[in-house]
Each structure stands twice: as C-alpha cells, then as structure tokens.
Amino acid sequence: MTTASINTSAPSLTSVAAPNDFGPGWYAILASRELPQGKPLALTRFAMPLVAFRTGEGISVMLDRCPHRGVKLSNGCVQADNIVCPFHGLAFNRQGQCERIPVQGPDTAIPKALQATTYKSRELHGFIFIWWGQEPDTLPDIEWFNEELAGCDGPYEHWAECEVGLSRNIENQMDAAHLPFVHKRSIGRLVKSPKMDIDCTVTGQRIRMFLRNGRPGFYLELCLPNIWINRIGTKSWVFLAFVPVTATRTRLYTRYYQGSFNLPVLKQLFGWLMGWSNLWILREDIRIIETHDTKVSPPLDGSEFLLACDLPIIQYRRLRAGWQRHV
Ligand code: FES
Ligand SMILES: [Fe+2]
Numbered sequence: 001m002t003t004a005s006i007n008t009s010a011p012s013l014t015s016v017a018a019p020n021d022f023g024p025g026w027y028a029i030l031a032s033r034e035l036p037q038g039k040p041l042a043l044t045r046f047a048m049p050l051v052a053f054r055t056g057e058g059i060s061v062m063l064d065r066c067p068h069r070g071v072k073l074s075n076g077c078v079q080a081d082n083i084v085c086p087f088h089g090l091a092f093n094r095q096g097q098c099e100r101i102p103v104q105g106p107d108t109a110i111p112k113a114l115q116a117t118t119y120k121s122r123e124l125h126g127f128i129f130i131w132w133g134q135e136p137d138t139l140p141d142i143e144w145f146n147e148e149l150a151g152c153d154g155p156y157e158h159w160a161e162c163e164v165g166l167s168r169n170i171e172n173q174m175d176a177a178h179l180p181f182v183h184k185r186s187i188g189r190l191v192k193s194p195k196m197d198i199d200c201t202v203t204g205q206r207i208r209m210f211l212r213n214g215r216p217g218f219y220l221e222l223c224l225p226n227i228w229i230n231r232i233g234t235k236s237w238v239f240l241a242f243v244p245v246t247a248t249r250t251r252l253y254t255r256y257y258q259g260s261f262n263l264p265v266l267k268q269l270f271g272w273l274m275g276w277s278n279l280w281i282l283r284e285d286i287r288i289i290e291t292h293d294t295k296v297s298p299p300l301d302g303s304e305f306l307l308a309c310d311l312p313i314i315q316y317r318r319l320r321a322g323w324q325r326h327v
Contacts, residue, residue, distance in 0.1 A: 019299050021166040021247065022046060023323030024133025025205070025225035026142045028241040031157060031253060032126045035059065040083055042074035046132060047246040049074075050119070055081035060094040061130050063117035067098075073116065083116075092116045126155060127241065127253075132225075143205070145221070145229050148237060153267055155239065155255030156275030162250055162286040166226065167297040167320065169242045169250045172289050173228050174200075174209050174220060174312035182288050186281050200312040205319065209312040222312075224319065235259030238278055248295035252286075254278045 029045045030052065040053040042064055049064035051074040064074050066085040075086045082091035082099055091100040096118035098110050120131040124142050131139055162169065172178070176196055180188040197212040205224035220230045230238040239255040256274040261267045298304060300317050 026129045028127040030128040040074045061119045061121040152257040152259040154257035156271035157255045158279040165296040171313045177309040
C-alpha cells in the first residue's frame with residue numbers, strides 16, 4: 001500500500017464480519033476520564049489500532065500508524081500539540097499533517113501528502129466520539145438524551161467487555177423478556193409475571209421499548225449507533241454505551257444518573273451503590289449473551305424464530321439492514 005493511498009480516507013468497513021453492525025454515525029468510543037493530558041493513548045476500536053491525544057485545541061484520534069515507516073505513534077509523545085513518532089521524530093498535528101521532519105532540518109518543505117490518518121472526533125458528555133463510516137457533506141450533531149438527563153447528577157461509571165459484537169449487545173438491552181430469567185437473582189425479582197405485553201416506537205434512529213402492562217413510565221430507548229438509556233424511576237436512569245472493540249468484542253460503559261438526592265453524601269453513596277449494581281447486572285447479561293451461536297446477530301432471514309416480545313429487535317434489524325444497503 002502506498003503512503004498516498006493510506007492518506008486519502010479512513011479505512012473501509014469491509015474487514016468486519018457480516019452482517020455489518022457498524023452503520024455510519026457518531027460512536028462513543030472512550031470515556032473522557034480515560035484520556036490523559038500530555039500523552040497518547042493506544043486503543044482498539046472497530047478492529048483498528050487507534051491513538052488518541054489531547055491538544056490545546058481539543059482531542060485528536062488517528063490510526064495508530066506513522067505514515068513514514070508504519071510504527072505505532074502511540075509509543076511516541078505529545079509535544080507542543082503534536083504527536084511525535086518514536087522512530088525518527090516526525091511530528092503530526094491534530095489534523096494529521098506533518099509539521100516536522102527532524103532528519104531534513106527545519107528549512108525543508110514538508111510534502112502535503114505526508115499525513116497521519118485521522119478520524120473526525122469530538123468530546124462531549126464525558127465521552128470521546130468518532131465518526132465512523134461514510135461521511136455526509138455536513139456532519140450532524142451528536143445525539144444525546146438531553147431531556148432525560150437534564151438536572152441529573154452522574155455519571156457513576158464502570159465498564160465491562162464481552163466476546164460478542166455490537167448487535168448482540170444492543171439486542172440484549174432491548175429485550176425485557178429475559179429479565180425474570182437472566183436476572184432472577186437481582187432485578188428479575190421485581191418482575192411480577194414473565195408474561196409481558198411489549199411494544200416499541202421507532203423515531204429516526206431511535207427505538208423506544210415499553211411495556212403496555214408494565215410499570216408506568218418505565219422504558220428503554222436505544223439511540224443509534226451506540227447509546228442507550230433505561231428509565232428505572234423518577235429522575236433515575238441507567239445508561240449504556242456499546243463500544244465496538246472489534247466486530248465480535250464489545251466494551252460496555254455503564255453509567256447511572258440520578259436527580260433525587262441533593263445531599264452530597266447521599267448522592268455519592270447512592271450513585272456508588274447503583275454503579276456497582278449496574279455492573280453486577282451487566283455481568284449477568286454477559287454470561288448469557290456470550291453463549292449465542294453467532295457473535296453478530298443474523299439478518300431477518302428466519303434463522304432465529306422471533307416472537308412478539310422481540311419486536312424491538314426486529315425493528316433494530318430492520319434499521320441495520322437499511323445501513324447495509326449504504327455502506
Ligand atoms: S516511522 Fe515514524 S518517523 Fe519514521
Ligand atoms: Fe439484562
């Protein structure tokens with residue numbers, strides 16, 4: 001592969017397993033708190049080696065590969081808002097342009113094509129987001145749960161990883177019928193009957209699931225491509241970000257937000273307790289979903305016999321089929 005071809009665009013989506021779970025969009029990929037000041041951080045997302053770093057102008061996310069001779073930029077350092085390669089000291093700015101080639105001295109013109117591959121990135125709501133997939137002319141704003149989380153404290157955050165892809169994780173979190181079985185030792189105890197009348201609405205890239213015969217006000221909402229929220233009480237929210245490490249491995253950031261307690265000690269204690277209990281519940285999920293026969297869910301091809309309770313999953317697979325026609 002030539003240097004020029006590496007620089008032209010972000011890597012294609014063809015290396016992931018079919019069906020492709022990764023529609024174009026802003027993906028939360030990392031918690032802000034994990035990205036330190038002043039040094040690069042290596043991470044794998046979308047099965048790609050990436051490097052992230054902070055500058056005075058904001059964050060930068062790049063392919064973790066120096067365009068000179070292909071070593072990892074993440075083993076270098078951050079100096080004067082540039083990432084400096086550990087091999088020959090070439091320095092790249094936030095946009096990926098080379099700004100210094102020490103071996104050629106300061107007066108040599110730097111070829112325009114000498115660029116690291118960068119991804120469009122933003123930092124918002126305590127997450128680093130990157131745009132993955134085909135770029136529209138104008139990138140849209142990052143979707144969030146503005147109304148729901150207004151005035152709430154948080155996040156009380158943990159993460160866990162599991163060996164199934166994005167779709168298996170998303171579908172699991174849109175599936176209320178598993179509550180009395182997977183979570184029989186935890187939240188499943190609160191479910192009065194396994195018989196559930198499940199419905200959902202689809203608005204753009206959001207799917208909201210609710211129970212017609214359930215607790216009023218309870219719902220789950222998926223905001224594609226990879227965030228989710230669950231209203232568990234008045235001003236009490238469980239949040240998830242499903243972060244693709246590879247096509248078949250997912251990191252789940254679980255957060256808790258609340259707006260009921262004002263006293264700092266109570267707030268902290270309750271948030272801490274809810275944070276850990278969310279992680280416990282998530283591990284109950286992971287134990288089951290890692291036993292799926294395929295790590296990425298199938299298309300709507302009849303290979304799984306879906307029931308009425310799977311309506312949110314059917315809607316998700318429909319949306320996914322829509323992206324696959326365009327990626
Ligand atoms: S490989 Fe990075 S500067 Fe040479
Ligand atoms: Fe669950």
